[in-house]
Amino acid sequence: MSKLRFVDVCAGAGGLALGLEKAGFDPALLLDRKAVACETLRLNRPAWNVLETDLLDFDPAEHQHTYDVDLLSAGLPRVKSSATVARAETEEELRLLEATVLLAHSIQPRALLIENVPGLVDSPNFEGVREFIRKELEHLGYRFRWFVLNAADFGVPQDRKQGVLVALKERYFPAFSPPVPTVSEHIPVGRALRRSMAARGWPGADAWAAQALSVAPTLVGGSDKRGGADLGPTGTKKAWARMRVNGGTLGNEVPGPDDSPSGVITITVPQAALLQSFPPDWVFAGKKTVRYRQIGHASPPPVGTALGRSIAAALSS
Template identity: 85%
Template sequence: MDVCAGAGGLALGLEQAGFDPVLLLDRKPVACETLRLNRPAWKVLEMDLLEFVPDEHPETYDVDLLSAGLPRVKSSATVARAETEEELRLLEAAVLLTHSVQPRALLIENVPGLVDAPEFETVREFIRKELEHLGYRFRWFVLNAADFGVPQDRKQGVLVALKKQYFDSFRQPVPTVTEHVPVGRALGHSMAARGWPHADAWAARALSVAPTLVGGSDNRGGADLGPTGTKKAWARMGVNGGALADDVPGPDFDGASGLIKITDSQAALLQAFPTDWRFTGRKTARYRQIGHASPPPVGKALGMAIADALRA
């Protein structure tokens, strides 16, 4: 069962690891449309996690894994208090859902700071008490998506909890690549797709992984690739991080002396979505789904580690 499923990045990775979702839940219509478009057989429920009643959905009675790629919690010192409290309520709701669902394993993915930052100590203590009361043992750790073949520096805070009889068999995923994939290699083919003559030269310049993609808030602004510091990192790779393009450069696009924009489809490649995974909605809505997603290769690595523990 996957809650706050978004565009399906975590669920797709878990599917690749052998998990079969019985229910996916998200409150955003456009995300649910994306899930249904790509996996018509999945049962997708458009509902706020805070309003979900497990007893009304018998398919949740016996699941191996409850997963949650939750909206990113933020320090109360940096954002509006109401927004912070909403994200924390969703985190707590995902943990409390284990009371009803009683999964053999729980997977929560969020910001790295949730693992050890002092401002989240109260939240971690709440989670500890709830999980220990229910008979789970758990581990916090941080993974970088770049270590799993994702062409992006994307650190993720992870909580894995398992029923006590499975926990000693759990091993934290180890990197699957020895060399990070640079942006130029990830996007070079797509940049050349419409005959742009400078695609190879651009790719040779984009030699590092991408900065962390951020989807931004649904309440503010359009689609861009992140804050000022992130835009500067993109500029060093020849990319204008202030907006998205409608299409990749064509044969008449100069670009040799300026910055190019990437498309939302290319952003999906930077999240390591397969090329046949489609996103619904307008451009900004598509990009926000992509930027908020958990990269599928990380979900696959976590899923395989959890599956191995449950089989042991």
């Protein structure tokens, strides 16, 4: 049986595409406007067809191999409510969301997958956006479902809620069900990072892991326009502090044999990738802050795999 084909827009570091690949999908095209994200994709999957361009400038007529794919997927930049931020700050994210839906007009996928903030699913602040999407998708003959997933339910050691839209052509929709959790208990930070914390002989690795009993707070990549690499806002930093982690910075290496067994430690970029459940051999291009932002903005691959399997099951019904 041939693999299902997909187009992934705003592909970033490849978290969603990597998950879909494991679910049995082959990419016809991956698109992102950031050179460093495209470099990351090419470093890890040289055979993938990666296009560096803005989704708002993308013309599928110039890439006709994208027509009639099985799935159009998008892990889009997080939209923000116009009730809480200035219009200029959220306009671009909303344009990308609308452009993804409009792209379905051209390439006519059998299924559409959009992953974004949980509020997009049911917040009154996004009612107008949902109504636009409803009209467009119904006009194209899709039925759709909104729902929220938590990455922790799929083996990701992180409390990361994701708003999801799955739309399928009318004939396939009745067979679709959102993915169900794949783990019976959440994986705590200590268990996820114990081996890496001990990699340089730190004598406090086991004791640290034993007290880091919560899943990680949501990793955030932050804005490309300001700030350095840290683990998130004030509340997130406090949650990290309770696990003896300095959330205000990222380390260059894990603790070594001469570091205090009971000291506060810093998470490294490779460890952040583990908390997003990227494979250990997945390489991120760029310097430390740029690499961390790619990780923080990504969709955890196991969530993409679960979604891909649910969509594949419906398409094969």
